[in-house]
Structure formats: C-alpha cells, structure tokens
Amino acid sequence: MKHFAFVLLLAILVHQECFYVSVDAVDGFVRTRGIHFLLNGNPYYANGFNAYWLMYTASDPSQRFKVSAAFHEASSHSLTVARTWAFSDGGYRPLQYSPGFYNEQMFKGLDFVIAEARKYGIKLILSLVNNYDSFGGKKQYVNWARSHGQYLTSDDDFFRSPVVKGYYINHVKTVINRYNSFTGIHYRDDPTIMAWELMNEPRCTSDPSGRTIQSWIMEMASFVKSIDRNHLLEAGLEGFYGQSTPQRKRLNPGFDIGTDFIANNRIQGIDFATVHCYPDQWVSSSNDQYQLAFLNKWLSSHFLDAQYAIRKPILVAEFGKSFKDSGYNKYQRDQLFNTVYYKIYSSAKRGGPAGGALFWQLLTEGMESFNDGYGIMLGQSSSTANVIAQQSHKLHQIRKIFGRLANAWRWKRARAKRGKHIH
Numbered sequence: 252m253k254h255f256a257f258v259l260l261l262a263i264l265v266h267q268e269c270f271y272v273s274v275d276a277v278d279g280f281v282r283t284r285g286i287h288f289l290l291n292g293n294p295y296y297a298n299g300f301n302a303y304w305l306m307y308t309a310s311d312p313s314q315r316f317k318v319s320a321a322f323h324e325a326s327s328h329s330l331t332v333a334r335t336w337a338f339s340d341g342g343y344r345p346l347q348y349s350p351g352f353y354n355e356q357m358f359k360g361l362d363f364v365i366a367e368a369r370k371y372g373i374k375l376i377l378s379l380v381n382n383y384d385s386f387g388g389k390k391q392y393v394n395w396a397r398s399h400g401q402y403l404t405s406d407d408d409f410f411r412s413p414v415v416k417g418y419y420i421n422h423v424k425t426v427i428n429r430y431n432s433f434t435g436i437h438y439r440d441d442p443t444i445m446a447w448e449l450m451n452e453p454r455c456t457s458d459p460s461g462r463t464i465q466s467w468i469m470e471m472a473s474f475v476k477s478i479d480r481n482h483l484l485e486a487g488l489e490g491f492y493g494q495s496t497p498q499r500k501r502l503n504p505g506f507d508i509g510t511d512f513i514a515n516n517r518i519q520g521i522d523f524a525t526v527h528c529y530p531d532q533w534v535s536s537s538n539d540q541y542q543l544a545f546l547n548k549w550l551s552s553h554f555l556d557a558q559y560a561i562r563k564p565i566l567v568a569e570f571g572k573s574f575k576d577s578g579y580n581k582y583q584r585d586q587l588f589n590t591v592y593y594k595i596y597s598s599a600k601r602g603g604p605a606g607g608a609l610f611w612q613l614l615t616e617g618m619e620s621f622n623d624g625y626g627i628m629l630g631q632s633s634s635t636a637n638v639i640a641q642q643s644h645k646l647h648q649i650r651k652i653f654g655r656l657a658n659a660w661r662w663k664r665a666r667a668k669r670g671k672h673i674h
Contacts, residue, residue: 297607299332310360340387472520573624
C-alpha cells in the first residue's frame with residue numbers, strides 16, 4: 252500500500268512536468284531543470300565520494316593502478332560521482348608551478364583520472380582552487396602576485412586583486428580548454444565532467460559583510476559560463492548563512508566567514524547549491540546525540556532553502572566522521588551516514604531538491620598516508636560500505652521509477668500530438 256502511494260505521488264509529480272525535458276538533451280551531460288538534476292532527460296541522483304588525491308597519484312604512472320582500483324571499488328558499490336582537485340599550485344609536485352606555467356606530467360595525471368572515470372561510468376566534480384594552504388591555494392596566488400611587485404596585505408586579496416583574479420581566470424581557462432591526451436576530448440566537451448567548482452570552501456574572514464565573496468562569485472561564474480556552456484557550475488560553499496538572512500545565522504555553528512548560502516547560490520551561472528557537514532568538528536564539544544540533531548536541522552533548513560529560496564538542486568558535497576574523535580566507534584560513523592542518506596532519500600522520493608551526497612573520503616589499498624581520520628576503504632569498512640551500497644540502490648530505484656513515469660508521460664504526449672494530426 253505504501254509503495255502504491257509512493258508511485259501515485261511520483262505520477263503526480265511527473266504529470267506536473269517537474270521532470271519533463273525535450274529528448275534532444277540525450278548527450279550524457281548532467282543538467283538541471285528547476286530543483287532537479289537530469290541526465291539524458293531523466294532525473295539524476297548522485298551517491299558519491301571525495302578523493303582529492305586522484306590527480307596527484309595518477310601523475311606517477313607506476314601509481315595509476317590505485318586510481319583504477321578506487322574507481323573499480325566505487326562502481327562496485329554503485330557510486331556515480333567523484334569530487335576531486337583540478338589544482339595544485341606551487342610547492343611540491345605542482346600542476347601550476349608559477350602563474351600560467353604548467354607541469355605536463357601532472358596534467359597527464361588529471362587526463363588519466365578523467366579517462367578512467369569515464370571507463371567506470373563515474374561523473375566528476377572538479378574543483379579549481381583551494382581556500383586553504385594545502386596544494387597552494389589562495390595564499391600561493393597572493394604570494395605570486397607579491398613576488399611580481401603587488402602590495403597585498405592579506406590572503407583574502409585573492410578575491411580583490413585584479414592581478415590575482417587574472418591568474419585565477421587564466422588557470423580556469425587552461426583547465427577548461429585542456430585537450431585530454433588519453434581520450435582526445437577537450438575537457439569543456441567531456442560529459443564525464445559533471446561540474447566545475449570555483450573554489451574548495453571559499454572563506455573571506457576579512458569581510459564578514461559577504462560583499463567580497465558575492466562579487467567574486469558573480470564575476471567568476473559569469474566568466475566560466477562565457478567559455479563553457481556544457482557544464483554545471485557550483486561555488487564550493489559549506490553552507491554558512493550570511494547577512495541576507497540574519498534570522499538563519501543562528502543555525503550556523505558559530506562561523507562568520509563572509510559567505511552567504513542563499514545570496515551566493517542565487518547568483519546567475521551557479522547551477523546548484525552545495526552544503527558540507529562535519530558536526531564532529533563544528534560542534535565538537537557536544538555529545539553524539541546533539542551532533543546528529545544538529546546535522547538533521549542543518550540539512551533540513553538547507554534543503555528547504557534550496558527548494559523555496561534558491562530554487563536550484565542541492566548536493567551534500569562533503570560529510571564524514573573521523574575515527575580520531577574521542578570515543579569513536581564504527582556504529583557512530585554508520586549512524587551519521589544513515590542520517591545524511593535518509594534525509595536525501597526522503598527529499599528525493601517526494602520530488603525535493605536533494606540530489607545526493609559525497610562522503611569524505613575514499614581511499615584504497617596503499618593510500619594509508621592520505622588518511623586524515625575520515626578515510627573509508629570500501630574493501631575494509633564492511634558495515635559503512637553496506638550503508639553506502641544500500642543508499643546507491645535506493646536512489647537507483649527512485650531514478651528508475653521516475654524515469655519510467657517520465658517516459659510513459661512523454662509517450663502519452665507524443666500519442667496525443669499524433670492524434671491531433673490525424674483529425
């Protein structure tokens with residue numbers, strides 16, 4: 252009976268045209284329509300993972316088997332999206348060793364990652380720069396400008412300095428126009444890439460008003476869209492509320508970092524919203540139950556805002572629980588995963604805006620040195636791996652039902668049109 256009610260609800264949703272797109276969009280690119288992701292005209296849900304180390308590891312041909320192993324394990328748990336870095340600025344084994352100058356060996360690593368993801372049917376979200384110092388980030392860009400005679404007082408000048416913005420724009424252009432040495436396809440034309448991300452977790456603490464980040468996202472989103480209309484774009488936000496919704500700010504876990512979940516995601520050119528969630532870091536002094544309650548509330552408010560205030564789909568782009576937390580056990584981690592996954596499933600089955608979640612982070616054999624406490628090896632973490640695979644299965648079922656109904660509806664429309672021509 253419950254199942255029947257669910258199908259009836261889906262039929263109503265499909266009838267309302269919330270998923271209808273013309274069939275000419277069958278080209279393998281993930282798109283959005285209203286509050287939903289679509290792939291080849293059918294609803295698309297992402298169960299996926301983060302693996303920031305993919306390009307770095309693949310830049311050494313003798314280590315590429317680890318990337319293949321990670322994708323193989325992911326696809327055997329029906330994971331469909333990976334988020335990873337398309338940056339490494341200055342420092343050790345960089346992709347960009349100085350502004351506009353690239354290490355071809357490193358770029359070939361990224362080529363390989365994209366080719367391999369394509370082979371395993373995994374879509375990629377590629378992040379273009381880091382907020383933090385690891386892999387260079389905004390600090391490296393600012394230091395480059397300083398060494399070219401610019402007087403800059405803060406790493407946040409990354410968002411303000413025309414010289415630094417020029418460096419960043421050049422990097423974006425270089426990545427998007429890259430010709431893949433493995434596939435023979437330019438990145439801008441490759442449907443394996445689901446989306447570009449402007450920055451990993453942008454923060455501008457020197458301007459809590461939010462104006463600096465708002466104008467930077469507007470400028471960069473408009474630039475990306477001017478050179479690549481095929482791909483989706485997101486800002487890389489963690490989801491903290493800002494000045495545009497002062498009443499929402501009490502939901503923040505005490506951060507005031509110059510971003511604004513609602514204003515930033517409303518920007519034209521930003522195709523979907525993102526939210527990250529780390530209750531173990533953000534409300535670390537509280538117990539497990541409180542952390543889960545915080546998580547529930549955090550996701551509910553963001554899903555609601557994506558639907559009614561932003562009117563775009565939303566992806567939980569990072570979440571996890573560290574085994575370094577005091578009193579950690581696997582059951583707690585599974586509980587956190589279940590909480591995130593249940594919120595997404597509930598939203599998806601009623602036609603809501605949640606498009607999926609990407610856990611932080613997937614590792615494979617021999618990658619132990621990359622474990623920051625959040626690493627999950629699908630071959631080893633049996634209970635968590637089961638939770639992950641179950642979610643993939645549930646989202647696949649929803650997608651199948653929506654797809655069948657949408658196809659039936661298209662067929663009905665086509666038949667009605669034919670009928671008109673006959674009379």
